[in-house]
Amino acid sequence: MFNIDSIANKFRLSYLVFAILLCAAFVSIFMYAEMRIEQDLVKGRLIQQLQLSQEKEGKQAVYTANPGIKIYRYDSAPENLKALANGTVQKTRVTVNNQAGETKTNLHFFAYQQKEQKYVLTYLEGNEIAMENYPVLAIFEELEDIFADALKIAVLLSLLIAVLFSHLSSKQIIKPLLNLKKAVETDHRNLTELTHLPSEVGVLARAIDEKNHKLEQYLKREQLFTGDVSHELRTPLTIIMGASEVLASQLEENSPLIEFANRISTTAKETSEIISALLLLSRAPEQLDTPQTSINTITLNEVTRLQYLLRHKPVSCKVVTDQDYVAYVRPELLKMALGNLIKNAFQYTDDGEVIVTIDAEKITVTDTGLGIPEVMMPLLYERFERLNEVNKGDQVEGSGLGLSIVQRITAHMGWQLTHQANKTGGSTFSVYYNK
Structure with missing residues (x-):
């Protein structure tokens, strides 16, 4: 799948767009040059026809030469052509009657001053100009087809070369970045080898x-x-x-x-x-031994140890589990993580209950306490952020480090910590230890 965010793909796309724009520029230049040359040749052909008609017919108000050539003396030209004609070949849309009925085509015209007399020379598109008296125009028509075919082939080859070149060159451009990536992922020595590069x-x-x-x-x-x-x-x-x-x-x-x-x-x-x-x-996770540790035992010990926080509160606590669950973790870390969650639940619950649920996937601590205001959610795991009681305005005793430590421990062990607000009030924290 094409990923636009990739540097290599961005380079390839930009190179292809550049090639397309360059080809479009060359095609436009070619078409403009072709148009100007054709205009000059047609203009020369019509002037030549004027001279031939004058030699053959003498002075006339209107000269007609097939196919499609008509020359007016200026005072006899249609008013619309007189108003528009100048020394540059122009064209206007006209309707003509022929065997197929009425059709629309382009009428080319320009003004020409011959000594004291001025003429308006016209050529109607859809008619091939007779070439026998003007061979250079016939040669141009043949060359025009050759150049058009050559231009099409050149554009296709240019785009193909652009695709191939951008693919190959992007690999060479991205290669140093990939080497840098590998060096960063491996060790410090490999990275040091790249620091001397001048690029x-x-x-x-x-x-x-x-x-x-x-x-x-x-x-x-x-x-x-x-x-x-x-x-x-x-x-x-x-x-x-x-x-x-x-x-x-x-x-x-x-x-x-x-x-x-x-x-x-x-x-x-x-x-x-x-x-x-x-x-x-403070050690790397891979440096720690992780013995099989009973989650139930540590949870019950922490609930018992922190029971003094509920001594003067109408709050009950129960541990819900259907069997003894274990995890491969250092007991000191598990004890600190669960201890902080249970301690927070006890401290911030003034009425109701705290339920600790253990299953094969997660450890859940649910309370009916104050809950966490929406404004504090972005700072939930920030250090030294503490919850003020909404009703009393008093700050509950604590350092604001508990949840930050729990988040750090769970991340260190490769576990996941989540929070969910209860509909009836309070919070539910879940530690997914078996992902």
Whole structure:
């Protein structure tokens, strides 16, 4: 199928259009030249006929010569011809009577000054001018047919050559771009080999190489930052977890402080898991091992862990599934993605229920909460974008990173995240893990 957006096809089409315009220009020049030459030859033939008629018939008001030639003395010419005639051969549409009835044809005419006397010479189309007294016109008629046939062949050959040449030359023009494409897709070394070229491809290769270098530096800095932060945070988190366990062991069995000590220990462990997930997210997907992970187990754990967000709300939560489903994914990443979706549903739902549905294709989190205004849809997965409560005008606690992280995780795993507004209010987020 012809794709007009292709550079090669655009080049081929433009070359063909150029060839057609060039042929049209040559044909127009040929036809104009043919018309002017024929006019001059006809004019010469009619002047010759005037001289022959004068020698044969003497001075007359009107000379008639077959076929189709009629010469008027100016004062005897029809008024319409007198008004229009000048030194240039012109033509006008006329109706003539013949054996076939009335027919329309062209009448050629011009004015000619012979010494003191002026004439109007006419020739009616549809009649072959007698050639015996004017052989140059006969020669022109023969050459005209030859040139017309030659011009047709030249136009066809020109278009054929244009098609073939544009096809071959477009391949040569596109070849450097294809080499650049392959170099970009393969490795940095192949791209470097093109940067020395003086052509536009070399300029483009140098720009891409420079951009790749900046991107590599940026990714390297990001990986180093993530690694450094995780390394620096692991030690204090380990100390916090150890200290909280020691604190919990020294408290009395019924002490109200045990709950807080356990909360400190649990939060520290969750933070450590988040750091591990962020480290995994900074790696390339092909570098990650993906063990078989139970979706049901992680979902139930996250619902239990975040249940405290519903402590003072008339909101229920249930997990709907008909069997235990698994996915080949790092559990840390799945935990972070589902945790953020469930947390958002709990935070933005003040009344009703939250339903987490698991099937063989997707994981769905549905709530009856605030929903997402239409104005925020283009910014749904943008970082630091948060939803304000429509009725209260208060901002729900959060950083505005949750959905952005979920989108990043699902894209990293090759999954798909979708959103749909519920007719009765609230939102439904679906994670398609088995595409």
